[in-house]
Amino acid sequence: MAKIAVMGHGVVGSGVVEITLVNGEQLKKRSGETIEVKRILDLRDFPGLSYSNLFTKDFQDIVNDEEISVVCEMMGGVSPAYEFTKACLEKGKSVVTSNKELVAQKGAELLQIAKQNNVNYFFEASVGGGIPIIRPLHQCLAANKIEEITGILNGTTNFILSKMLDDNMPFEEALALAQQKGYAEKDPTADIEGDDACRKICILAALAYGNHIYPKDVHKEGISKLTLADVRYARSWDGEIKLIGRAAPVENGKVTIMVGPMLVPQDNMLSSVDGVFNAVTVKGNMVDKVTFVGRGAGKSPTASAVVADVVDAVKSHGTSISQTWIDNGESMVADYLDDVVAYYMRVKTADVSAAKAYVEQRLPEVEFLDYDGSAEDEIAFVTQPMVARESHTLEQDLEQNGIQPVSKLRILQ
Template identity: 45%
Template sequence: MIEIAVLGFGTVGSGVVELIDNNQEWIRRSVPEGIHVKYILDIRDFPNSPYADRVVHSIDVITEDPEVRIVCETMGGKEPAFTFSRKALENGKSVCTSNKELVEALGTELMLTAKQNGMSYLFEASVGGGIPILRPLRNSLVQEEITVIGGILNGTTNYILTKMEQEGAAFDDVLKIAQEKGYAERNPEADVEGYDCGRKIAILASLATGKKADYDEIPCEGITKIAASDFAYAKAIGRAVKLLGIARKLGDGSWSVRTAPFLVPDDHPLYPVSGVFNAVFVHGTMVDDLMFYGRGAGKNPTASAVVSDVVELAMHIGVPLRSAWNEEKLTLADSDLESHRFYIRAAAEQAEALEAAFGSGLEQIDLGGQEEDALTGTTAFVTGEISERTFAERLGSIEVQNVIRLL
């Protein structure tokens, strides 16, 4: 048996322990000696759990036990997850995690510690929950030059946007329902402001380029300004509103990385991705377009991704796996110079000012039918392709209700 330890017996950690017990038969096809959870580290005791006898409260019990070969960190947060992970790596244990916050902020350091100690640090579950995306990037797509990566990386916001679209409901009302159903946290800021999506696109961009994309440098917008009317206008031009984390290689070789709502056209594979589902779109120069789709969160899907790392680590005991990226920083393109087409929603009385500012490239969206009545007093336009800077300059002080980029 290969002995492992799980740090944090919450949603994901308990899923990992149960999956390893329940799916031992399938795991043994790859790891014939089997995998066994020897310790579970948590603050609390779990007297009613069948795993109560494995719960410990000190990391030293785990790091000082030479039988433990792999540690799964499913505690979340930066500390003490970072210190515990580093200690495990320094003590000859490979580590895997679902903790995107830690991977984005300190993953480079932990991969370096792993390398220095002949260990590995894996984090399949940190992006896309149960969707296998990091391993395909590290293995199946190593030969590819990736030029676009990203997509719908946050199930909470995709659920909210889908409900708003389907029911014509307001953001605040749908957020409340999402919280009641347990899809959104009581403090939803990290999801609705786009921070969670931003961390994930930083990880994906780092993987695609082999250099570290800095989350703090990635422009980030959430979905709090989206109104039901935006879906009506989007529909009229064959598009849907989606929060995307997207990284693109530009013509000059630099990378544009951004988190923002986009109007996605109905012929794009991301268009039909709805509800809590996530999807990661990849374009490689040889393989062309790919899309990875599935559940981006939840106990079992996320545990499945963590255990896929455990199995890979168990199959490579004594063989350190290549780091996902190096310490070099990814220089991002000047976001002001990036070009897009922009959707603008404004009060009807601003139409003249917008037409004067943007000239003949501006197209007014024709709603037609009944929706036009519901949106009396409002108008919407789409600009031609212009840079962020030119857009801001032309918009100047004209008061608008919302602006969304077109994908």
């Protein structure tokens, strides 16, 4: 019999409790033990549940209970989740979480504490919801050098972009629909400005490259400025616009890492990942590209990833098996302006033919895009790869020639 605690009885936390009740036999078969929720921490009251008797408002009831061997931290945010997690690990309890904010901020430290206490800190659910990605990445890692990680890591923005593309829905309307369906928060900033995706790519990159990467060091761009025009130009180019998190090793042990909307060509698997689905492509030097696709959020998918971690924590009790990374105090993030990248650009101009002539002269191998019904005072084009820094010079040059840049998106190679 393994006794566990759940801290935070919100959407995912309650899902975890439900799975232990519904799939209990399954869990016993897989972990070798009956898994029982002994305590649930929440400041709110939940009367009328079949398990209302398990609730406590006092963290001490969990951390000081020696019977509890695994704690699921489903609280979200950094504090007090951080202090509670640390205390549980130091008391020899494994901790399982879906809290990407905490892992992205304090992962290295908590993993070290887990190791020192011979327990585990698992966070499969923090990236990609129900998609197994952390363990498969380990597996790829075992025999491969990871050359690139690219992912659609936020379901809300992918839902919005799909609605824009497939239903010609303007951004604001698609966002409102996402909120109505419960995909987006009332304050959707973390989703649409890329913070959420940024935390996840930081976690994946830390795992792959061994050093903690702080989200604040990572360049990110959101999707709030995208218009239907961009989406249609993208289609005319046989591509889709996706919010992509990307990390890849560059010279001197640095990693180029960023989050932003990118033009994804249709022959890239990520282009066909629509709606609230997430996907991660890992490119290894031996295995080439492998892609994992599934529901990146939602109660049951995320809770199922948490419970799978619980099973692993129960099976490995007393042995620290989780992959770790360190925080050596130095940022391994390369300057994103040194990236070499091709761009899609949309510009406004009073004189289209003059603007085209200038662009052609400035960018000899440019490819112009067009679609039925495009605005008469704008042009759009795709460049050859250039150092990102040069794209700013290009924008200045365009402006000096009476051409106003409106959109600039990276192209995913």
